[in-house]
Amino acid sequence: MxxxxxxxxxxxxxxxxxxxxxxxxxxPASASANERHFTYTxxxxxxxxxxxxxxLWTTSRIGREERYIRFDNxxxxxxxxxxxxxxxxxxxxxxxxxxxxxxTETEYAFxxxxxxxxxxxxxxxxxxxxxxxxxxxxFGPEELELEAKVILDKRAGDVLLALNAVGxxxxxxxxxxxxxxPIVEVDLAATYFITPAVSLGLELRNHTALxxxxxxxxxxxxxxxxAWRMGPAWGALSVLGQIGAVLPKENEAGDRxxxxxxxxxxxxxxxxxxxxxxxxx
Amino acid sequence: MSAPGRLAxxxxxxxxxxxxxxxxxLPSPTTxxxxxxxxxxxxxxxxxxxxxAKCSSCHAPFAPTERTADEWHRALDDMxxxxxxxxSDRELIGLYLRSLARR
Numbered sequence: 160m161x162x163x164x165x166x167x168x169x170x171x172x173x174x175x176x177x178x179x180x181x182x183x184x185x186x187p188a189s190a191s192a193n194e195r196h197f198t199y200t201x202x203x204x205x206x207x208x209x210x211x212x213x214x215l216w217t218t219s220r221i222g223r224e225e226r227y228i229r230f231d232n233x234x235x236x237x238x239x240x241x242x243x244x245x246x247x248x249x250x251x252x253x254x255x256x257x258x259x260x261x262x263t264e265t266e267y268a269f270x271x272x273x274x275x276x277x278x279x280x281x282x283x284x285x286x287x288x289x290x291x292x293x294x295x296x297x298f299g300p301e302e303l304e305l306e307a308k309v310i311l312d313k314r315a316g317d318v319l320l321a322l323n324a325v326g327x328x329x330x331x332x333x334x335x336x337x338x339x340x341p342i343v344e345v346d347l348a349a350t351y352f353i354t355p356a357v358s359l360g361l362e363l364r365n366h367t368a369l370x371x372x373x374x375x376x377x378x379x380x381x382x383x384x385x386a387w388r389m390g391p392a393w394g395a396l397s398v399l400g401q402i403g404a405v406l407p408k409e410n411e412a413g414d415r416x417x418x419x420x421x422x423x424x425x426x427x428x429x430x431x432x433x434x435x436x437x438x439x440x
Numbered sequence: 441m442s443a444p445g446r447l448a449x450x451x452x453x454x455x456x457x458x459x460x461x462x463x464x465x466l467p468s469p470t471t472x473x474x475x476x477x478x479x480x481x482x483x484x485x486x487x488x489x490x491x492x493a494k495c496s497s498c499h500a501p502f503a504p505t506e507r508t509a510d511e512w513h514r515a516l517d518d519m520x521x522x523x524x525x526x527x528s529d530r531e532l533i534g535l536y537l538r539s540l541a542r543r
Contacts, residue, residue, distance in 0.1 A: 193497050204497045207523070242493035284500040285466035285492040314500050355499065 193237065193245070194393035196358050196386040198433035200321045200348035201310050203289035205279040206239030211440040213237075222429030225259040229428075231270070243280075249273035251297070271299030277310075284314040303330040317352040319360075343367045348384065356388040362397050367405075368426065374418070378404040378427040391439040398432040466492065466501055467540060477539035487536025490529045498523070504540035512537040 193206045206212060216233035230253065237247040251270035258264050275295040283289025293308035305328045312321035325344035330337050344367065350360025362384045367377040382399035404423035410416040422429075469484035477484070495501050507515060512534065520530050 207494055207497055209524075210497075239497075242497075282466075282492050282496050282501075284496055285488075287465050 193239075193439075194386065194388050194437060195395050195435060196319055196350050196360070197321060197346075197348040197362050197384050198395050198397040198435050199362055199364050199399070199431075200323050200346040201277075201291075201293060201308060202312050202319075202321050203279050203281070203283050203291035203310050205243055205245045205277060205291070206237055208239050208241050210239040211237070212437055213440055214435060214437045217434045219430070219432045220428040221432070222424065223257075223427075224424045225257060226263065227255075227257045227428065229253065229255040229257075233273075235275075237275075243278055245275075245277050247273075247275040247277075249275065249297075251299070269300065271297050271302075273297040273304075283312040283319070288313055301332060304328070305330075319350050319352070319358070321348045322346070338370070340368060340370045341372070343369065350384065350386070358386045360384050362399060364399060364431075366427070373415075374405070374407050376404045376406055376423045376426045378423055380431055393437045395435045396433070398430065401427060401429050401431075466503065467505075469536065469540060473539050477535070479535055479539065483532060484536050484539055487532035487534070487539075491533045491536055494523055494525060494529055494533065495519075504537045505542045507537075507541060508543070509538040509541040512541055 193204055193210070193212055195202060214233075214235040214237060216231075216235065218231040218233075220229040220231070221227065232252045232254075233249045235247050235249045237245055239245050250272055253266075253268055253270045255266045256263060273295055275293070277291055277293045280290040280292065281288060289310075289312040291310040293306075293310055295304075295306040297304040297306075307326050309324045310321070311323075312319065323344070323346040325342075325346065327342035327344065329340040329342065331340065332338055345365045346362065347364075348360060348362040350358040352358045360383070362380075362382060364380040365377060366380070368375040379402045380399035381402050382397060384395065384397040386395040387393065401422060401424075403420050404427060405418050405420055406423055407415045408417045408419045466488065468488060469481060471481055474481040474484050491501060504512070516525075516530060516534050516537070519525070525533070
């Protein structure tokens with residue numbers, strides 16, 4: 160019953176966002192979209208000056224050692240401040256069902272607000288290499304998160320390649336006992352434009368968590384990604400499966416002794432999927 | 441970052457750089473283009489900049505040589521309203537595209 164409730168609330172949030180998008184679809188729309196072709200990997204493109212875009216995000220994180228299903232939902236308003244600089248504001252919520260055996264815990268929570276800034280340095284099509292700098296700060300009820308990205312991409316004919324180097328610092332349990340968790344991520348993606356409005360490709364993610372400066376895990380995810388555009392709306396979907404992780408190896412005395420590669424379901428999920436729905440306002 | 445992660449990052453950066461080097465980019469106007477079109481090089485360069493700024497966030501910009509000057513004139517008529525182009529942007533973009541258009 161609890162599972163049903165949590166899932167219903169998660170779906171309700173997603174539906175509210177979709178309804179907002181639907182309502183906006185009825186209004187006048189321009190072609191000033193900033194559509195994305197990947198969901199984890201960012202591109203250097205920025206919104207034109209004065210353009211507005213609404214985006215609905217749903218990230219599903221499924222399968223750990225125990226029962227684990229989590230939905231992270233975000234509603235984003237993106238604003239083009241100049242032809243190179245954009246900012247965005249997010250409202251975040253999360254729903255989680257976890258447990259072992261007969262015990263199941265369900266949570267639904269407001270997960271904070273975020274502020275994003277992106278500055279485009281060069282263009283993926285017009286210049287030899289597209290590039291942008293990205294910063295995001297999230298204020299949550301129990302954590303503060305700072306994220307910075309260097310974005311590189313290149314569009315050559317019907318092929319688009321993108322690479323992100325991401326550094327993240329999570330400060331958990333704000334108060335007397337703060338816990339710092341640095342995260343390093345590398346995202347690599349490639350896609351082929353089947354038509355100018357439809358693309359199909361692959362995304363590869365390497366997510367490394369370093370709590371207290373020590374390697375906890377470095378997980379690799381790989382999977383297909385698809386994107387499409389229809390008038391002022393666009394969508395993108397990726398489904399990534401964990402292919403394994405670099406994990407610290409311990410000797411009999413419990414001391415760290417090198418690393419090994421294995422599937423990690425203690426700290427990371429078996430499947431991560433993300434769906435983005437955008438609408439130019 | 442793990443060793444495989446560093447390797448993946450390095451390989452991807454190399455692949456992007458190689459693609460960037462091979463794929464070329466939108467042509468920059470030359471003095472010869474400006475002389476032939478009878479406009480200043482600064483205006484043609486500004487036109488390229490506005491073309492990238494206003495058009496490439498929605499679609500990959502087409503090379504000027506993909507259309508003739510007349511075809512570009514019609515294409516700009518079609519796109520100007522949709523892309524909310526200011527009159528000054530439209531003029532600069534048109535100058536750049538028509539000056540380097542297929543002949």
